[in-house]
Amino acid sequence: MSDPRLGDHFAAYRDTQGPTAQEQAELWAAVHGRARRGELGPLLDDEAELDRKAPRRRGMLVGIGLGVLAAAAAIVVTIAMAEPRLASPSNEADSHDAANFEVDDPPLIDTARRHVPSRRPAASAAIPTPETETETETKTEPETETEPSSPTPASAPMLPPAIPEPEASATSPAPIPRPRRAKQDPGISDDRTPPSIEVEVELLQSVKRALASNRPERALALLRDHAQRFADGMLTPERDLLEVRALCAVGRPARAERKAAAALAANPRSPWAPQLRRGCASEDRP
């Protein structure tokens, strides 16, 4: 710093222009609550750029995330795993999303049009204070939560609390209310999809990531979670196919075949019927 006076200002600015302790606590309560509810935040214009700056492993299917997020709004589920292709953009914005797909990644969901989820609480001051919680790992107790539960309001912590145990938070008496949107410009589209589809999409995206990074056990765990939370979810056919693939990946072809047969029996018109019939042979794709 060549100018000490300016340097003093920079330091003073750094020290005094951040959030107050109360603002930090309120902010974290809101972020934590929204994250636990499965909210994904707005889709950014430049996430493709972020993707480029966050290098991916070869074959890792992270690119699908953004396209899937876009699809979370439109909920147009047209699957094309057998014939990998990019999403078909219907306008320029879509083509931006399509660019986020890996070329060799069959899209889980095709999107008809892009949607940017946008949620804005009326004001951070209206957000309840967060809970004071202690972290308790539940890694060996999967599949007990049906929906993301809300944390327990309590005294406002200065910093983010540890993550609550789901079972404990499930008994919390007073969930944090969903933030309300600020008054919207009538000229701005406000058609939003329920968060459940976003969570579904995000979960299956994680499954694909797990499979792509050779973690089929984790993929299976995630699939079980999806099955429990979204027993009749919109992406059940995709879940079935991913489960077959995960079972193949963990070396259980017989079980994969049984799963495929059950999925076909339950949903003979599954868009993935050909892949399900091929069982573990469906792995040999580009």
Add this chain to the structure above:
Amino acid sequence: MHPRSKPRETGDPPMTHAMIHDAIDDLSAVYREHVHFAWRLVRRMGVPEESVGDVVQDVFLVIHRRLPDYDGRAPIKAWIAGICRGVVRNFHRSTMRRERRLRLVSPPVERDPDSSDRLEMGRALAHALDQLDEDQRLAIVLVEIEGLSPADVAELSGVSRNTVYSRLKLARKKLRARLRALRPDGASQEDEG
């Protein structure tokens, strides 16, 4: 810090809640370390004071979503700065139809009454920063206040390092002039042009 520090091996026991928890746990760590940075940065991106909290919420939700893709190759502050910029763009797009784009005129919020001098210095700089053009402001904030390298800012902004150095030089010059003008002992009102 580097998120995703917890080992996640193929042989892990099945996890469902833990997956969610780990993700929020990572988010918590990033939040603790970088909330001040994100908050300060968003404040200097033309977001009205009353909306800063909402915008920063969205920033951290995007961080939460994108964290698995962050591999640590770029400084996390640069990565977060890119997210801040994207979220703020969305914010401006959604608000610019109904209200003119506000330049920050920070209301006097008493944040630290025990150090009023420093508070005043911080506010004066905030005011001076808001008079800079956007590119110069982002460069000076990220380099001088938040500690990123000019190379990081160059990559983030998609310009050459020389351009960043030029922006920094101009920004310093304008800031000095503005701060002189703001001093109560009355230096000449120097205009940035």
